Amino acid sequence: MKIKDILLRLGFLLLLCVFIGFLNDNFTKTENLINILRQASLLFILGIGMTLVILSGGIDLSNGSVLVFSSCIGALVLKTNLPTILGILTIFSCGIACGLLNGIMITKIRIPPFIATFAMLFIGRGLAYIILQGRVLFGFKPEFLFFGTGAFLGIPMPIICCILIFLIFSVVLGFTAFGVNIYAVGSDADSARLVGINVSRTTIVIYILSGLLSSFAGLLYTARLDTASPMVGASFPLDAIAIVIIGGAALQGGEGNLAGTGIGALIITVMQNGMNLMAISSLWQQFVTGGIILTLIVMQKCSTYITKRTLHITGSSL
Amino acid sequence: MGILTHQIKSFKLSMFPSAVPILISLGVIFSITADYFFTIENFKNILLNGSVLSIIALGMSVVMLTNGIDLSVGAIISFISIAVAVFLSKGLDITYSIIGALLVGSMVGLINGFLIAVFEFPPFFVTLGTMGVINSMALVFSDGKTIYWEKNWFNTIASSEIFFLPIPFWIVLLLLGFTLWFFHFQSFGTYIWGIGNNEDALRLAGVNTKIYTLISYIISSFLASISGIIITSRIASGNPTVGFGLEFQAIAAAAIGGISFFGGHGHPGFAIVSGLTIIVLINGLNLLGFSTPWQYTGTGVLLILGMFLNIMQGTGEI
Numbered sequence: 001m002k003i004k005d006i007l008l009r010l011g012f013l014l015l016l017c018v019f020i021g022f023l024n025d026n027f028t029k030t031e032n033l034i035n036i037l038r039q040a041s042l043l044f045i046l047g048i049g050m051t052l053v054i055l056s057g058g059i060d061l062s063n064g065s066v067l068v069f070s071s072c073i074g075a076l077v078l079k080t081n082l083p084t085i086l087g088i089l090t091i092f093s094c095g096i097a098c099g100l101l102n103g104i105m106i107t108k109i110r111i112p113p114f115i116a117t118f119a120m121l122f123i124g125r126g127l128a129y130i131i132l133q134g135r136v137l138f139g140f141k142p143e144f145l146f147f148g149t150g151a152f153l154g155i156p157m158p159i160i161c162c163i164l165i166f167l168i169f170s171v172v173l174g175f176t177a178f179g180v181n182i183y184a185v186g187s188d189a190d191s192a193r194l195v196g197i198n199v200s201r202t203t204i205v206i207y208i209l210s211g212l213l214s215s216f217a218g219l220l221y222t223a224r225l226d227t228a229s230p231m232v233g234a235s236f237p238l239d240a241i242a243i244v245i246i247g248g249a250a251l252q253g254g255e256g257n258l259a260g261t262g263i264g265a266l267i268i269t270v271m272q273n274g275m276n277l278m279a280i281s282s283l284w285q286q287f288v289t290g291g292i293i294l295t296l297i298v299m300q301k302c303s304t305y306i307t308k309r310t311l312h313i314t315g316s317s318l
Numbered sequence: 319m320g321i322l323t324h325q326i327k328s329f330k331l332s333m334f335p336s337a338v339p340i341l342i343s344l345g346v347i348f349s350i351t352a353d354y355f356f357t358i359e360n361f362k363n364i365l366l367n368g369s370v371l372s373i374i375a376l377g378m379s380v381v382m383l384t385n386g387i388d389l390s391v392g393a394i395i396s397f398i399s400i401a402v403a404v405f406l407s408k409g410l411d412i413t414y415s416i417i418g419a420l421l422v423g424s425m426v427g428l429i430n431g432f433l434i435a436v437f438e439f440p441p442f443f444v445t446l447g448t449m450g451v452i453n454s455m456a457l458v459f460s461d462g463k464t465i466y467w468e469k470n471w472f473n474t475i476a477s478s479e480i481f482f483l484p485i486p487f488w489i490v491l492l493l494l495g496f497t498l499w500f501f502h503f504q505s506f507g508t509y510i511w512g513i514g515n516n517e518d519a520l521r522l523a524g525v526n527t528k529i530y531t532l533i534s535y536i537i538s539s540f541l542a543s544i545s546g547i548i549i550t551s552r553i554a555s556g557n558p559t560v561g562f563g564l565e566f567q568a569i570a571a572a573a574i575g576g577i578s579f580f581g582g583h584g585h586p587g588f589a590i591v592s593g594l595t596i597i598v599l600i601n602g603l604n605l606l607g608f609s610t611p612w613q614y615t616g617t618g619v620l621l622i623l624g625m626f627l628n629i630m631q632g633t634g635e636i
Contacts, residue, residue: 061566111625112579118566119625122618129611234563242446251442283457290450294433297443 041162057253064233065124070094071218075228099211103204148223186253335576337592372593377541385581395561398546403556423543431535514581574624
């Protein structure tokens, strides 16, 4: 991932903002911008988990189901008289358990990530329905709802959580051995094993982190809507994959970064917000997401081609 | 004919993917436990329900053999459903409506294949992009509503029978025949397997690999269009979300049918069988009185078990 690719996407985002702001005055109002950030933060948290997984050359289709499963189990605990922290810990441990199971299926049984996490998608959502018996839980304690609706220093909690997670994982990816291992495993798992990286442990930890982040998104989602329902989140895996792809990651692994994913989340959210402001039917939203993906891969290809041609003409070699 | 004798000589029982033994054991278990399972009516029901998944799994397996993936089939099914409904409600002749729908569906495959084979964009990105675009077009053309038309013989295509078997299953048998013909008596199958194994070697041997990659995507979307027509005829209306999630089910069916995720290994004929396996599980659980969430969970467990058995005996990983 070169700085050029990030600038390309940042430019795309800025153009989009200027374009929408020019067409609609309400876009640049503070409330609307905060609203965009709040919506993007949830998507971005799921996207961070997906970025880690895709960097390692895998894929996680189960994040929507893990979100639903952990928030529904957690909601059962939260509805009792036990302390809130216990409910939150339940949510996290469910996410970790699902991630661990994914990781074990992928590394120990060697099921392809696509199928393993797809099976988890079915199991997680099925169990959430079975345990809640089709009910929807609502009316949680205020100290839990603070995570979704509260604000600290005037900034909504979801945005703060999202920025904190982004900073933590940027440090992990950029400045720790584990981060380097993720890129190494994604680039070439065999070479990584030969230089002494424990590939299966790294992979399991990645899927655990992905599950944990999904459950964290579930916590924010439940706290914001004051509802735990087994029905939400069917489109989350594809949304998350879309923003990671828009962010410039390569699906075969080893390429991509969190900043790109963040820009991807903002591009999608700004687009949807702009369409809502201009009263364009929501039926067009998937069209736009698909269109952006196709446009960006074409742009990427063109820029690579032009770079190659320029190098060829000037005679310089890398 | 030399190829065929070689194939017969080198045939081993372990080449059977887990879908086959699982299908047989599920059949035995449900025949004993569920009262109505072993009846002709129920078998017809299974064949009718299984046809749709089997057909798209066949298309998906051809694409996956070339080391590609086609995420747009679910979207194509939704889109074809709307296209047929629009044609019929505008009073177009039924035959022309069907031919028109098949053409429209194949066009999507042509676009996919063109972007992937000629421009060498990653299949996952391209088909994720077209999936969004096509899904949205189905919603926009139908305005998000279900479309009905004057009752005519189109509605009875899926439910009527020839020689005691539902028409959709005859289509499956016909496609199975075509598959065996193309993969054992024509060079086509060898090329498809070859592209997945070693595309460079095949190209150096003088085969135009791009054309065959392109054709595999056209096949996939053409078969998806057939499924779309069958579904539309069964529900007697055009529904813009009818194909949601079917692409992943098709990939799962192909995977437990022994198709390798890295291309080149596995037989597309087994994808047809594994489509039936999934439907038999759902049907049996239904007859035993398990609700949809249990069927969800069961499908997930089936996928893990199927992949586990495949990997144990080395199917699709050779």
